[in-house]
Amino acid sequence: MVRATQVHKSFGRLDVLRGIDLVVNPGEVLCLIGPSGSGKSTFLRCINHLEKIDGGELAVDGELVGYRRSGDRLYELKDREVCGKRAEIGMVFQRFNLFPHMSVLDNVMAGPVRVKRESSSTARDRAVRLLERVGLADKVKSYPNQLSGGQQQRVAIARALAMEPKLMLFDEPTSALDPELVGDVLDVMRGLAEEGMTMIVVTHEMGFAREVGDTLVFMDGGVVVESGDPRAVLTAPQHERTKSFLSKVL
Amino acid sequence: MTDPTVRPSPGGGEGDGGRSNMKIVPVRHPGRWVASAVILVLAAMLINTMFFSHVTRGGVREGRYQWGVVGKYLFAAPIFRGIVVTLELTVIAMVVGIVFGIVLAVMRLSPNWLLSGSAWIYIWFFRGTPVLVQIIFWYEGISYLYPHLGFGIPFATPFVNVNANVLVTSFTAGALGLSFNEGAYMAEIVRAGIISVDEGQTEAAQSLGMAKFQTMRRIVLPQAMRVIIPPTGNETISMLKTTSLVYAIALADLFTAATNISNTNYEVVPLLLVASLWYLFFTSLLTVGQYYVERYYARGSTRALPPTPIQRIRQSFFHVRIKPVPAMADAPWLAPHE
Numbered sequence: 001m002v003r004a005t006q007v008h009k010s011f012g013r014l015d016v017l018r019g020i021d022l023v024v025n026p027g028e029v030l031c032l033i034g035p036s037g038s039g040k041s042t043f044l045r046c047i048n049h050l051e052k053i054d055g056g057e058l059a060v061d062g063e064l065v066g067y068r069r070s071g072d073r074l075y076e077l078k079d080r081e082v083c084g085k086r087a088e089i090g091m092v093f094q095r096f097n098l099f100p101h102m103s104v105l106d107n108v109m110a111g112p113v114r115v116k117r118e119s120s121s122t123a124r125d126r127a128v129r130l131l132e133r134v135g136l137a138d139k140v141k142s143y144p145n146q147l148s149g150g151q152q153q154r155v156a157i158a159r160a161l162a163m164e165p166k167l168m169l170f171d172e173p174t175s176a177l178d179p180e181l182v183g184d185v186l187d188v189m190r191g192l193a194e195e196g197m198t199m200i201v202v203t204h205e206m207g208f209a210r211e212v213g214d215t216l217v218f219m220d221g222g223v224v225v226e227s228g229d230p231r232a233v234l235t236a237p238q239h240e241r242t243k244s245f246l247s248k249v250l
Numbered sequence: 251m252t253d254p255t256v257r258p259s260p261g262g263g264e265g266d267g268g269r270s271n272m273k274i275v276p277v278r279h280p281g282r283w284v285a286s287a288v289i290l291v292l293a294a295m296l297i298n299t300m301f302f303s304h305v306t307r308g309g310v311r312e313g314r315y316q317w318g319v320v321g322k323y324l325f326a327a328p329i330f331r332g333i334v335v336t337l338e339l340t341v342i343a344m345v346v347g348i349v350f351g352i353v354l355a356v357m358r359l360s361p362n363w364l365l366s367g368s369a370w371i372y373i374w375f376f377r378g379t380p381v382l383v384q385i386i387f388w389y390e391g392i393s394y395l396y397p398h399l400g401f402g403i404p405f406a407t408p409f410v411n412v413n414a415n416v417l418v419t420s421f422t423a424g425a426l427g428l429s430f431n432e433g434a435y436m437a438e439i440v441r442a443g444i445i446s447v448d449e450g451q452t453e454a455a456q457s458l459g460m461a462k463f464q465t466m467r468r469i470v471l472p473q474a475m476r477v478i479i480p481p482t483g484n485e486t487i488s489m490l491k492t493t494s495l496v497y498a499i500a501l502a503d504l505f506t507a508a509t510n511i512s513n514t515n516y517e518v519v520p521l522l523l524v525a526s527l528w529y530l531f532f533t534s535l536l537t538v539g540q541y542y543v544e545r546y547y548a549r550g551s552t553r554a555l556p557p558t559p560i561q562r563i564r565q566s567f568f569h570v571r572i573k574p575v576p577a578m579a580d581a582p583w584l585a586p587h588e
Contacts, residue, residue: 050456086459093450097451114460115460159458
């Protein structure tokens, strides 16, 4: 589903990604962990082309992100084409980023109605179904700031799912939540994983990574230090850097 | 417990100094009483001179403010025609100004230096010269510098040639001068609004696959409105009064109409009062309108909107309990969705 080969990205003189190699298969749940500043979020944003990569190759579902190959040239995609690709990838942010001027229902309907040009009745039906699924059927008419953080994040997940994506990206989805609200969000994500959604999750929830993740990737300094089965990596890390990181967070 | 000034302190028994049975004396504010008295006396004096006193001018004893003359011209036909011109100019200048402002603000935020640079130069020029000069310039300068305006392919012989004097009437000159100037100010207001919207909003919209234009129109601008509306209301009120500058190009707006009348009957002050009363009336209307527009765009930023003054009056007079409005319910006609 996602294939990264030697992905490089720098902001000015700061090299954030220094050659990421990574493969995510369809239906796989990949958890990305690592200290802050290790490039996890940046890599996630590159997959959605919110950031442009400076080197290497990044492909989603066999197609390059942001470029079209023709002969030996890479053509940058037009805004419209990039949007088409993004529409197939759902993204959930650390700080929810719900649209505060729209009701919960409108938030979830916004993508299908504005991007896919769906009729509002179709979009509404799906939105209501998705909100039921994340346990917020009674909050349809509320506005985001009337909800708790955990509820907002579940709305954000429903909003991303409304586009029926083939890949979901989670950027520290529970880091901004009160501890007692984390569980509800993780439950929704667990349910998604069980249904076979391909997911890349940047997280600090080691328990979630262990239970739900198929692969755990530890990143540091813009490279993948170690990856493998979550249980193996968490219990018997091979690299010193991984060991010292895990000893601090576990 | 019939004496309302005696309040039982929770948990305060007899033993803790007996505070529970003591009378509470509020702090006195003698300064406020003195200040209030002074203001009331001054107000009484002003009202007395305005409505109840007379002066002798040129041997004739008459009311100081001559409200009779004011009343006579308040609804005069030329004044009404002036009001129409003033309102037309205000609406045109604000509509064009807002459209220009949005375009210029988006241009200024463009990564393309030519776009952002030209927007910068526009704002620099139109904000840097007095609007009065600009109005006169449109009226006099255009036909002086470009007596023939041609439309066609650049640098080729134009298809259509128009005499600038025909095209630029005093009304178009006034409207153009005010609009272009307003565009520069609105650009900065809109830009401030756009910058105030969290970048996460743009990212969330883009991650759904929204194009740049859609993101701006559906996500960023509606949120920027909360920041844009108050200064825009201010600009509108200011514009209503600034239109009086077209006096300089002899366009018969409200102020010019009033002046024209006083030029013939020499009732200068009463006609200035006529104009002022009308300006006050319309700025008051705009103030009320601004209140409700602001309230509408507060949606999503406050949990529940406070009652409007009218609702508050109804509440206190009829003891109607008005529950806090959950955001949208009070303005469904403005709802952004179909």
